[in-house]
Amino acid sequence: MARPRAEDYDDKRKAILKTSAELFAEHGFDRASMNQIALGCGVSKALLYHYYANKDALLFDIIRDHLDELIAAVEEGATPEMTGEEMLHGYVLALLDAYRDANAEHKIQINEMKRLPAEQQEELKARERRLVQLFAGALSHAVPQLAEPGSTLLKPVTMSLFGMVNWHYLWFREGGAVSRADYARIATRLILDGARSLAA
Amino acid sequence: MARPRAEDYDDKRKAILKTSAELFAEHGFDRASMNQIALGCGVSKALLYHYYANKDALLFDIIRDHLDELIAAVEEGATPEMTGEEMLHGYVLALLDAYRDANAEHKIQINEMKRLPAEQQEELKARERRLVQLFAGALSHAVPQLAEPGSTLLKPVTMSLFGMVNWHYLWFREGGAVSRADYARIATRLILDGARSLAA
DNA sequence: CCTACCGATCGGTAGG
DNA sequence: CCTACCGATCGGTAGG
Numbered sequence: 001m002a003r004p005r006a007e008d009y010d011d012k013r014k015a016i017l018k019t020s021a022e023l024f025a026e027h028g029f030d031r032a033s034m035n036q037i038a039l040g041c042g043v044s045k046a047l048l049y050h051y052y053a054n055k056d057a058l059l060f061d062i063i064r065d066h067l068d069e070l071i072a073a074v075e076e077g078a079t080p081e082m083t084g085e086e087m088l089h090g091y092v093l094a095l096l097d098a099y100r101d102a103n104a105e106h107k108i109q110i111n112e113m114k115r116l117p118a119e120q121q122e123e124l125k126a127r128e129r130r131l132v133q134l135f136a137g138a139l140s141h142a143v144p145q146l147a148e149p150g151s152t153l154l155k156p157v158t159m160s161l162f163g164m165v166n167w168h169y170l171w172f173r174e175g176g177a178v179s180r181a182d183y184a185r186i187a188t189r190l191i192l193d194g195a196r197s198l199a200a
Numbered sequence: 201m202a203r204p205r206a207e208d209y210d211d212k213r214k215a216i217l218k219t220s221a222e223l224f225a226e227h228g229f230d231r232a233s234m235n236q237i238a239l240g241c242g243v244s245k246a247l248l249y250h251y252y253a254n255k256d257a258l259l260f261d262i263i264r265d266h267l268d269e270l271i272a273a274v275e276e277g278a279t280p281e282m283t284g285e286e287m288l289h290g291y292v293l294a295l296l297d298a299y300r301d302a303n304a305e306h307k308i309q310i311n312e313m314k315r316l317p318a319e320q321q322e323e324l325k326a327r328e329r330r331l332v333q334l335f336a337g338a339l340s341h342a343v344p345q346l347a348e349p350g351s352t353l354l355k356p357v358t359m360s361l362f363g364m365v366n367w368h369y370l371w372f373r374e375g376g377a378v379s380r381a382d383y384a385r386i387a388t389r390l391i392l393d394g395a396r397s398l399a400a
Numbered sequence: 401c402c403t404a405c406c407g408a409t410c411g412g413t414a415g416g
Numbered sequence: 417c418c419t420a421c422c423g424a425t426c427g428g429t430a431g432g
Binding site: 031110111115153157160163168177178186187190191192193196198 | 314352359389
């Protein structure tokens, strides 16, 4: 009879993913060795290779899981009956909130994605594009002039918002004078008021 | 008598710096080998080590030179008789313009600085702080409420601007629908109109 | 200014 | 025939 998959297989896989994400974020993908990761996870290197065929697969899975969680969180951040402005704020708040326990994964997404082969990068970039589309949609809803044919504003304004939000990990400190909710309101306000003024 | 320094010493050093910056940006600091860099520069590895004691020194010099050029460019981007708004726009335009021929150096500053020992990082971060101070100063000048005692807005608004501008290299394309000058106006507008609305 | 190497450590795989 | 896991070590390459 075939040996069944261990019942804690998925828990172990998640634990490996979290530990390796922290090591990759701290030391960088190239410098965090498979030996260090195995040691940090309390497993043998051979077991590590049982879960992941190679180091790249580990990196890919970290970023894919992270992006899937961001997309899910953002999609739940707004409802169809909201106004465009409420929707955009809901998305920004949900995204900043999702980053709370995913600082390591966020750094890895930003800094280490380019270590992967082109094909795997493409699969991850498709997820990034989905995330961008959600925000661009809310922005178009909130400031319809941005989406008018001939307007070149939607892309730079959307990317400005991503710049703000994806840059926050470099200066934002938990428990500081500005909370995540505060910054969600600030970022939404900068983008919306600015965009309305630009569109006028 | 001591051997005099070669008359083209500085030219060679700058050429090494530019070539290695491109290799670091393309492959990452850890993967771009000193052998590759020597080959790319058309010099022997031994000559490379004549100019730079080790790989870290090369990385440090790339980022230091880059930051010094950014600070100089930004400082020349505005004059004291300008209004706060003109000053901020002058700074943003100067910074985006300085990035035009420094894409590799910018990527390295963002992605590879943490590979350096803490002491060297600190020296570079001091330069980053000077740059931030220039923008925070112009912002305070343009929207005085941001600098009022008790206000917590100056930092997040300044960092939002840096997020926008430092994120541009991921989406901006030379010769596209939006020029650097266009984006300087957009970013300045988003920040200024948004900040005024927040301060009110 | 070159080439020949070094101590160390890398990602990945062997047999059982 | 599958998956779960070990101690030991592979061929190559890094910075210097």
